Amino acid sequence: MMSGGNVGHASIENVVGRLQEEEGGVAIRTVKSFLSKIPSVVSGSEIVQWLMTNLSIEDTAEAVHLGSLIAAHGYFFPISDHVLSLKDDGTLYRFQSQYFWPSNCWEPENTDYAIYLCKRTMQNKARLELADYEAENLARLQKAFARKWEFIFLQAEAQVKIDRKKDKVERKILESQERAFWDVHRPVPGCVNTTEMDIRKCRRERNPQRVKKCVYGITDEGQPPSAAQPPTHPCRTSTREDVQKEISFLSTQLDRHCMRMSKVADSLMGYTEQFMEYDPFVTPPEPSNPWLSDDTSFWEVEASRDPNQHRVKKWSFSLEEALKDPVGRDQFLKFLESEFSSENLRFWLAVQDLKRRPQQDVCARAQDIWSEFLAEGAPSSINLDSHSYDRTSLNIREPGRYSFEDAQEHIFQLMKSDSYSRFLRSSTYQDLLTARKKLPTESEQGRRTSLEKFTRSMGKSLTGKRLTGLMPSS
Secondary structure (H helix, E strand, O other): OOOHHHOOHHHHHHHHHHHOOOOOOOOOEEEEEOOEEEEEEEEHHHHHHHHHHHOOOOOHHHHHHHHHHHHHOOOEEEOOOOOOOOOOOOOEEEEOOHHHOHHHOOOOOHHHHHHHHHHHHHOOOOOOOOOHHHHHHHHHHHHHOHHHHHHHHHHHHHHHHHHHOOOHHHHHHHHHHHHHHHHHHOOOOOOOOHHHHOHHHHHHHHOOOOOOOHHHOOOOOOOOOOOOOOOOOOOOOOOHHHHHHHHHHHHHHOOOOOOOHHHHHHHHHHHHHHHHHHOOOOOOOOOOOOOOOOOOHHHHHHHOOOOOHHHHHHOOOOHHHHHHOHHHHHHHHHHHHHOOOHHHHHHHHHHHHHHOOOHHHHHHHHHHHHHHHHOOOOOOOOOOOHHHHHHHHHHOOOOOOOOOHHHHHHHHHHHHHHHHHHHHHOHHHHHHHHOOOOOOOHHHHHHHHHHHHHHHHHHHHHHHHHHHHHOOOO
């Protein structure tokens, strides 16, 4: 008889493999539910019965205990809740994909978890709505990875697009398997985390520099250490300095993320395709490329206060692109004024201006911004969350260029998620986007032609006088 507490990964996977065999395993079937079907499931009582019959277990409690140990490591999971345990009843379970088995020796990072939670928010809201603890984790991760959150969001969006192309039944099974994987590595509060006692983690605690995992950016034990890896000294006792180096090294690895090259390439190609027509070296601009010719008309068109469709289209790429263009910034400000929320953009622009001010003017200008937008009874009060307001209140005691960093980021995200999308749908933007370039009238064309003739004749006259002056007198 097998003792559940001493079963290793290899033994567990052998049992799970036998459980899934077509002959001699449990019957995996589709169960009819109210107005729907549940594919690829088995009942808990069937698993318990199989364990007792095939592993010579006489006590039902021991079979349930062994099955719960297997479930706790994520080899099969209940489809109705997040508690990874086995029940001897009609509770339905589904087997985990081998890709997510612990023996694959890969451990997810916080960025992987952030992509997963972000992806969940884009999918079926009724079926995949975030639990309270997941929503809290998402908020913490968004704050921790604020600088690269847009990239995380793009990765989640790309994965959702790929998943939507799959068959509905297959997609449903894969979503449940992915959810079960994170139930193992980021369990529900109160549940046991089986990965905390993983042998690989124990080895890292004893010697963090010798990990046979490429996901951490470290070479195998037989290879020389990388430049980023501090040297190990197995022959002497670790000193305080060695421990500090180990702590520093592990801290740099916490946010390290290894991503598939295919995903990176897809993102890079998407960005390149979007901006390809705006690169004058890739797509020849009209009238000509000023870096290759002496004609500066292209720069004049780009600096014009009357933007063309090509330029207006770029505003829809992101709020950052709209604010880079002076005309786009003015149009967005006019739109906000029509919605009585222009104080948000004026605050953002004021903070941007503060960062470029001479140092002697920073303190006074910071106080002016506080009085205008954030002080009690401010004439242009903005809506901040309590965390950003408290941080800004603390920073303004010693004003600096970046005292309003938290408040500015909050206001920018507010405009980006709310006002900016309405601006793109507004008649103001749509009129600019669809407007056709006006052709010059006959009178304007005639004036332009006569002006060109006059300029050419004056140029020839001046050139002739200069040449005459240079000729030696006879």
